[in-house]
Amino acid sequence: MHKIGILGAGLISRSHAESIRSLDNAVLTAVADIREEAGQRFADEYGCAYYQDADELLKQADVEVVIIALPTFLHGKYVELCAQYGKHVLCEKPVEMTVEATQRMLDQVKEAGIIFMVGQVVRFWSGYTEIKELYESGELGQVHMAFASRCSTLPDWGNEWLLHPEKGAGAICDMHVHDVDFLRDLFGEIDSVYCLANKDHTGCWNHAMSSISFKSGEKAVAEAAFTMSDGYPFTMFFKAAGTKGTVEFTYKAGYNIGERDASTSELRLYQKNRQPVIRKLEQHDPYANQLRYFLSCVDAGEQPARVPHQENLEVIRAIAAIRESAETGEILTLTS
Numbered sequence: 001m002h003k004i005g006i007l008g009a010g011l012i013s014r015s016h017a018e019s020i021r022s023l024d025n026a027v028l029t030a031v032a033d034i035r036e037e038a039g040q041r042f043a044d045e046y047g048c049a050y051y052q053d054a055d056e057l058l059k060q061a062d063v064e065v066v067i068i069a070l071p072t073f074l075h076g077k078y079v080e081l082c083a084q085y086g087k088h089v090l091c092e093k094p095v096e097m098t099v100e101a102t103q104r105m106l107d108q109v110k111e112a113g114i115i116f117m118v119g120q121v122v123r124f125w126s127g128y129t130e131i132k133e134l135y136e137s138g139e140l141g142q143v144h145m146a147f148a149s150r151c152s153t154l155p156d157w158g159n160e161w162l163l164h165p166e167k168g169a170g171a172i173c174d175m176h177v178h179d180v181d182f183l184r185d186l187f188g189e190i191d192s193v194y195c196l197a198n199k200d201h202t203g204c205w206n207h208a209m210s211s212i213s214f215k216s217g218e219k220a221v222a223e224a225a226f227t228m229s230d231g232y233p234f235t236m237f238f239k240a241a242g243t244k245g246t247v248e249f250t251y252k253a254g255y256n257i258g259e260r261d262a263s264t265s266e267l268r269l270y271q272k273n274r275q276p277v278i279r280k281l282e283q284h285d286p287y288a289n290q291l292r293y294f295l296s297c298v299d300a301g302e303q304p305a306r307v308p309h310q311e312n313l314e315v316i317r318a319i320a321a322i323r324e325s326a327e328t329g330e331i332l333t334l335t336s
């Protein structure tokens with residue numbers, strides 16, 4: 001039985017706590033949050049110990065695995081502490097705010113010998129997993145253009161850090177990282193990026209359109225927005241047009257990503273001389289899929305091949321270049 005602690009009792013921590021509950025080889029033993037009332041309520045709801053101080057949880061609680069669901073700018077500090085205490089870590093995306101900080105983190109993880117995975121949950125999300133299978137099996141042929149989009153209203157659940165240019169950096173970092181990562185997973189190394197974006201009153205680029213060229217020759221456009229008008233549900237969309245087929249995936253949550261129960265999700269595949277395939281997708285909890293895989297890596301004592309550390313670094317490098325391109329208007333070639 002894997003004993004798990006969660007750092008942070010905010011929005012996404014609930015998805016993690018539910019995923020732990022759904023697995024029969026995991027138990028939530030502790031949670032930490034500086035907000036005492038929210039942390040204690042979370043601990044009562046999930047029947048685990050509460051710590052106000054995350055350092056104390058790492059020192060004292062009965063945990064082997066830690067899920068870091070803290071504001072992004074705190075990930076580095078707590079991954080370092082987890083590494084010092086020898087805890088395996090599943091860390092929320094974006095793993096860090098800069099390339100240098102990500103590299104430092106990965107070096108610490110390597111030195112400590114802990115199992116470490118970034119929670120790029122889209123790699124475990126029905127719809128995206130089918131798209132990857134279709135692409136890799138050749139059903140789409142040569143893909144000449146893909147489009148990946150992720151849009152919602154401005155987050156309003158009190159997480160001011162998310163809309164601070166250095167602590168969360170808004171949609172261009174927090175939302176874009178999902179699609180840039182999935183496209184990297186699909187098409188391989190990124191060659192160059194160009195970003196057209198709007199900066200709003202928060203000082204963050206909260207609506208971004210990035211053109212991405214891959215070394216393999218594939219091309220894609222990715223959109224990320226926190227600028228949808230009131231009432232617009234959290235929406236993900238992906239389309240890949242290939243020489244043999246076109247696939248389209250649409251997902252709409254109830255309101256924000258925390259409201260997956262009210263979601264609708266559909267995959268369409270169009271191929272020459274075949275009836276279109278239109279499939280409503282059942283959403284098997286992607287956070288549970290992600291955790292199940294991560295724990296299998298812990299059991300095997302192996303780093304996660306489905307979310308390689310090197311790709312985490314490349315994706316943060318791409319996000320940094322996209323932010324720079326939004327500022328300068330230049331096409332930027334990525335160098336490792």
Ligand SMILES: NC(=O)c1ccc[n+]([C@@H]2O[C@H](COP(=O)([O-])OP(=O)(O)OC[C@H]3O[C@@H](n4cnc5c(N)ncnc54)[C@H](O)[C@@H]3O)[C@@H](O)[C@H]2O)c1
Binds near residue numbers: 007008010092119
């Ligand atoms: N994978 C996904 O689908 C997904 C969705 C949303 C958020 N995220 C990521 O998860 C992370 C958390 O996002 P969120 O929306 O849950 O944020 P949130 O603001 O809702 O929750 C963060 C929690 O951390 C607590 N906290 C802050 N500083 C702390 C400290 N020093 N010690 C202990 N607790 C502290 C806050 O009080 C808060 O309860 C971010 O990196 C975000 O990008 C991922």
